[in-house]
Amino acid sequence: MDEVSDGTAHDESGSAVYFDGKSSRRRIVRLAFASALEIMEEGALPVRWAYDDLRQADSPAGILRVSCLSAPALARLEIRDAALAAELTSRCVRLTENRLGGRAITKIVGWSVAAVASIVMVVLFGIPLAADRLAPLVPEAFEQRLGEASDLQIKAIFGANICNRAGGQAAFVKLLTELRQAAGLNTDVQSTVLATDVPNAFALPGGKVYLFSGLLAKAQNADEIAGVLAHELGHLKHRDNMRGMIYNGGSSFLIGLLFGDVTGSGALIFASRSLITASYSREAEQNADTMTIEVMHKLGRSPKPMGELLYRVTGKEGGHNLSILASHPLTEDRLQRMSAEDRPASGPPLLTDKEWAALKAICSAEKK
Numbered sequence: 001m002d003e004v005s006d007g008t009a010h011d012e013s014g015s016a017v018y019f020d021g022k023s024s025r026r027r028i029v030r031l032a033f034a035s036a037l038e039i040m041e042e043g044a045l046p047v048r049w050a051y052d053d054l055r056q057a058d059s060p061a062g063i064l065r066v067s068c069l070s071a072p073a074l075a076r077l078e079i080r081d082a083a084l085a086a087e088l089t090s091r092c093v094r095l096t097e098n099r100l101g102g103r104a105i106t107k108i109v110g111w112s113v114a115a116v117a118s119i120v121m122v123v124l125f126g127i128p129l130a131a132d133r134l135a136p137l138v139p140e141a142f143e144q145r146l147g148e149a150s151d152l153q154i155k156a157i158f159g160a161n162i163c164n165r166a167g168g169q170a171a172f173v174k175l176l177t178e179l180r181q182a183a184g185l186n187t188d189v190q191s192t193v194l195a196t197d198v199p200n201a202f203a204l205p206g207g208k209v210y211l212f213s214g215l216l217a218k219a220q221n222a223d224e225i226a227g228v229l230a231h232e233l234g235h236l237k238h239r240d241n242m243r244g245m246i247y248n249g250g251s252s253f254l255i256g257l258l259f260g261d262v263t264g265s266g267a268l269i270f271a272s273r274s275l276i277t278a279s280y281s282r283e284a285e286q287n288a289d290t291m292t293i294e295v296m297h298k299l300g301r302s303p304k305p306m307g308e309l310l311y312r313v314t315g316k317e318g319g320h321n322l323s324i325l326a327s328h329p330l331t332e333d334r335l336q337r338m339s340a341e342d343r344p345a346s347g348p349p350l351l352t353d354k355e356w357a358a359l360k361a362i363c364s365a366e367k368k
Helices: 082-091 101-137 140-161 166-183 213-220 222-238 240-258 267-279 282-298 305-313 330-342 352-361
Strands: 016-019 027-033 037-040 046-051 054-057 066-068 076-079 190-196 199-205 209-212
Touching: 016 305, 027 054, 027 082, 046 166, 046 222, 066 082, 082 213, 082 330, 140 199, 140 209, 166 222, 166 282, 166 352, 190 213, 209 213, 213 222, 213 305, 222 240, 222 282, 222 305, 222 352, 282 330, 305 330
Parallel strands: 190 209
Antiparallel strands: 016 027, 016 076, 027 037, 037 046, 054 066, 066 076, 199 209
16 A cells, blocks of 8 residues: 555565664564654664665665664664665655765775875975974973983883993093083983993983993994994984984874874884984984094094994995985995094093993993
8 A cells, every 4th residue: 555645654564674773783673664764673662764864875785775864873774675675765865865976986085095195295205394493492401301201211121231330430421521522512411331232322312322232342442432422412412313203203193194093102102212213314314423523533533433333333234225225324434434534643542441441341240
């Protein structure tokens, strides 16, 4: 019987599957077509969906799946009976209104590609430029607090590995003091040797310099270590660590957006890591090498030993990386530059033989 003007429902045979959007329970229901679609489940009150509110959703072949604008967002009705589907479709003139056509999908894909390209361009060009502009504007007090916070974390990790043998520590302080004064840095610079086989050194914001015993063990004289420390002081003076933190934090945040990390946790991880790994740009490394040359010349010493130490640690790198693509100058290039700046010593040794021996033994146990 067709629907009449008094609102009598046309009850169709067959069943449908209904999800109310509040639970995952699958409900078998009957449908009735009155002034609105009635969804009837045994033992429950009918649910009424206005025809103009119904929209077709994606579904497998042979199934008509619809949602309702006025129902819970996850509510769905699935109709497998062809007659029921045809009856409902005939009454819903707006059923396919929100379905995406080919042009709409193409437009969405196009905008998505444009958005990704924009983020990539900002990561590659915008953030480095912003980091260069912002780093000099960061208050020194803030940089100092950041360095102190990072220092606490490093001590928590390496606390048992801090080398503090008195004679070695005194020699280390003497060496760093001479370098600091020659570099024109203030008295906030502090130094610590950590017992680890990794041959490395790095500086934290605010003036904390760490030297790993693995690098000290490979050094043959005080000038080699002095050159490396002068290099790290160059990063401090140019505020490269703060610049790197801004860059790594900002770029990782944007990259996180591409992969759904909108909480910013990725930015915090990358920013913290940058303080320790000290992965500076090629230009920053060259500028820090320039600081080594200037400081060693001012002290009447040669910068060449630093290049010799780095070459001893890494060996020749040219066979592994293209120089133009490396994030830092190749070791052989640095050795060549330092060798070109080699001059006969015109100043006193930075450490006496006894002091150098004490620094080499700074991680040894104290004799009782």
